[in-house]
Amino acid sequence: xxxxxxxxxxxxxxxxxxxxxxxxxxxxxxxxxxxxxxxxxxxxxxxxxxxxxxxxxxxxxxxxxxxxxxxxxxxxxxxxxxxxxxxxxxxxxxx
Amino acid sequence: xxxxxxxxxxxxxxxxxxxxxxxxxxxxxxxxxxxxxxxxxxxxxxxxxxxxxxxxxxxxxxxxxxxxxxxxxxxxxxxxxxxxxxxxxxxxxxxxxxxxxxxxxxxxxxxxxxxxxxxxxxxxxxxxxxxxxxxxxxxxxxxxxxxxxxxxxxxxxxxxxxxxxxxxxxxxxxxxxxxxxxxxxxxxxxxxxxxxxxxxxxxxxxxxxxxxxxxxxxxxxxxxxxxxxxxxxxxxxxxxxxxxxxxxxxxxxxxxxxxxxxxxxxxxxxxxxxxxxxxxxxxxxxxxxxxxxxxxxxxxxxxxxxxxxxxxxxxxxxxxxxxxxxxxxxxxxxxxxxxxxxxxxxxxxxxxxxxxxxxxxxxxxxxxxxxxxxxxxxxxxxxxxxxxxxxxxxxxxxxxxxxxxxxxxxxxxxxxxxxxxxxxxxxxxxxxxxxxxxxxxxxxxxxxxxxxxxxxxxxxxxxxxxxxxxxxxxxxxxxxxxxx
Numbered sequence: 001x002x003x004x005x006x007x008x009x010x011x012x013x014x015x016x017x018x019x020x021x022x023x024x025x026x027x028x029x030x031x032x033x034x035x036x037x038x039x040x041x042x043x044x045x046x047x048x049x050x051x052x053x054x055x056x057x058x059x060x061x062x063x064x065x066x067x068x069x070x071x072x073x074x075x076x077x078x079x080x081x082x083x084x085x086x087x088x089x090x091x092x093x094x095x
Numbered sequence: 096x097x098x099x100x101x102x103x104x105x106x107x108x109x110x111x112x113x114x115x116x117x118x119x120x121x122x123x124x125x126x127x128x129x130x131x132x133x134x135x136x137x138x139x140x141x142x143x144x145x146x147x148x149x150x151x152x153x154x155x156x157x158x159x160x161x162x163x164x165x166x167x168x169x170x171x172x173x174x175x176x177x178x179x180x181x182x183x184x185x186x187x188x189x190x191x192x193x194x195x196x197x198x199x200x201x202x203x204x205x206x207x208x209x210x211x212x213x214x215x216x217x218x219x220x221x222x223x224x225x226x227x228x229x230x231x232x233x234x235x236x237x238x239x240x241x242x243x244x245x246x247x248x249x250x251x252x253x254x255x256x257x258x259x260x261x262x263x264x265x266x267x268x269x270x271x272x273x274x275x276x277x278x279x280x281x282x283x284x285x286x287x288x289x290x291x292x293x294x295x296x297x298x299x300x301x302x303x304x305x306x307x308x309x310x311x312x313x314x315x316x317x318x319x320x321x322x323x324x325x326x327x328x329x330x331x332x333x334x335x336x337x338x339x340x341x342x343x344x345x346x347x348x349x350x351x352x353x354x355x356x357x358x359x360x361x362x363x364x365x366x367x368x369x370x371x372x373x374x375x376x377x378x379x380x381x382x383x384x385x386x387x388x389x390x391x392x393x394x395x396x397x398x399x400x401x402x403x404x405x406x407x408x409x410x411x412x413x414x415x416x417x418x419x420x421x422x423x424x425x426x427x428x429x430x431x432x433x434x435x436x437x438x439x440x441x442x443x444x445x446x447x448x449x450x451x452x453x454x455x456x457x458x459x460x461x462x463x464x465x466x467x468x469x470x471x472x473x474x475x476x477x478x479x480x481x482x483x484x485x486x487x488x489x490x491x492x493x494x495x496x497x498x499x500x501x502x503x504x505x506x507x508x509x510x511x512x513x514x515x516x517x518x519x520x521x522x523x524x525x526x527x528x529x530x531x532x533x534x535x536x537x538x539x540x541x542x543x544x545x546x547x548x549x550x551x552x553x554x555x556x557x558x559x560x561x562x563x564x565x566x567x568x569x570x571x572x573x574x575x576x577x578x579x
Contacts, residue, residue: 014456027450052479
């Protein structure tokens with residue numbers, strides 16, 4: 001299957017990735033080859049087959065609605081590249 | 096016998112009788128790690144101070160008469176398990192500086208039994224790979240022949256057991272990532288049934304497929320490790336609330352009358368001749384032990400790899416959206432928020448991770464969702480039904496783990512599709528959500544280990560372990576040591 005550099009750029013934008021011109025070329029070829037391979041699924045008639053999202057048949061896993069101890073602000077922020085008070089800090093969104 | 100070569104049960108006997116202390120055992124392992132690491136590269140982080148401190152506590156517990164099978168046993172974890180206060184990278188630059196604020200449930204369970212953590216093991220970045228070559232922290236080498244890959248993605252977990260750098264380890268398996276490296280490194284590896292072991296605190300790759308399991312020197316150790324980590328966890332809503340059997344108790348029940356299925360799709364023309372003859376010999380061994388063989392069919396096997404690489408990459412593209420430079424992990428210098436996301440991710444992820452995120456994003460994107468993702472989920476149903484039908488006639492299945500012994504480092508690195516196809520015999524088990532065991536079953540002409548896969552019914556780990564134990568009693572493959 002043929003994947004263009006424009007297709008790659010489109011998916012990269014959705015995935016929040018910035019690729020070098022070399023990576024775009026590489027991925028266009030490799031993803032094209034992989035998608036070409038997965039085309040074989042079209043050989044199968046799946047009319048009326050229910051899709052499986054999860055191997056174990058389970059409904060919602062509920063628990064009692066009670067407050068449990070949590071890790072707290074200090075630990076939650078310990079890995080933050082930047083924080084301010086009890087918040088994660090990020091570059092300005094609105095100028 | 097060297098302490099570092101012992102099994103869990105052998106070292107336990109020594110600890111319990113106080114002939115060896117946990118501190119002594121831990122020191123022996125740390126020395127061993129120091130001497131073989133330059134050749135193998137199993138570890139990303141070694142934690143000697145914490146290990147010796149925990150070992151001292153274990154010795155105190157033993158002195159007070161408290162010694163379960165794991166008290167004082169030096170273990171190591173794939174670097175995908177969160178360990179509170181100890182750096183956890185998942186093999187990625189994007190988590191180079193990440194110190195988890197809490198621990199994975201599976202590790203907490205081992206730690207509560209007194210196990211000692213030696214360090215964190217090398218792996219393919221975000222568990223995406225079959226060779227450990229995608230790690231951002233250098234390749235891991237196969238202890239049996241250092242020109243070859245150890246397998247992946249739990250390559251460090253398998254190499255550490257094979258090179259006697261840990262008594263046992265934990266890995267994760269999404270498409271074969273415990274079984275394939277176990278097979279390539281000549282150790283025992285178990286992928287439990289989906290839901291059998293909590294995945295809380297395990298960094299997610301493909302959530303509907305990921306499962307935690309042990310890599311060990313023998314089947315008895317595997318049973319001990321599974322017993323310790325299995326069970327329901329309220330913190331993992333996909334863990335199943337069924338009782339954990341005493342896996343050790345049923346080990347010696349033998350295989351007389353056990354019905355073993357041979358799926359014809361797994362014994363293909365392209366199979367390496369050494370792998371084929373190891374399988375023939377294993378079948379003969381089981382026949383001699385009284386097992387019965389049944390020819391079965393899993394007709395959709397040929398579609399499993401395609402199905403897997405759509406489902407796994409779609410789930411990965413969603414799971415890995417969390418690495419955005421906001422709350423943890425690498426943050427790039429950037430001009431505005433969107434630029435920060437994009438640059439942080441582009442600098443932090445390696446090429447295999449980017450490739451899979453791209454593939455998954457494409458498969459989920461508008462206009463392709465039904466043709467790729469939903470189609471793959473429907474074929475997954477067909478693959479699961481194959482297993483349900485076949486298991487109506489047999490107790491377990493016997494297959495090779497991989498079509499060839501470990502390939503050479505660099506051999507498949509530029510051809511992702513060929514790399515993906517090497518997981519053809521392990522992937523269907525993850526799609527079906529059931530359990531499978533990899534056992535040492537021979538060697539290639541060039542001296543590389545060959546593994547045998549036993550596939551069980553959902554929650555049929557007892558059958559796998561007793562069948563594995565019977566095989567081990569009748570053969571000596573698991574007793575051979577890599578001469579590193």
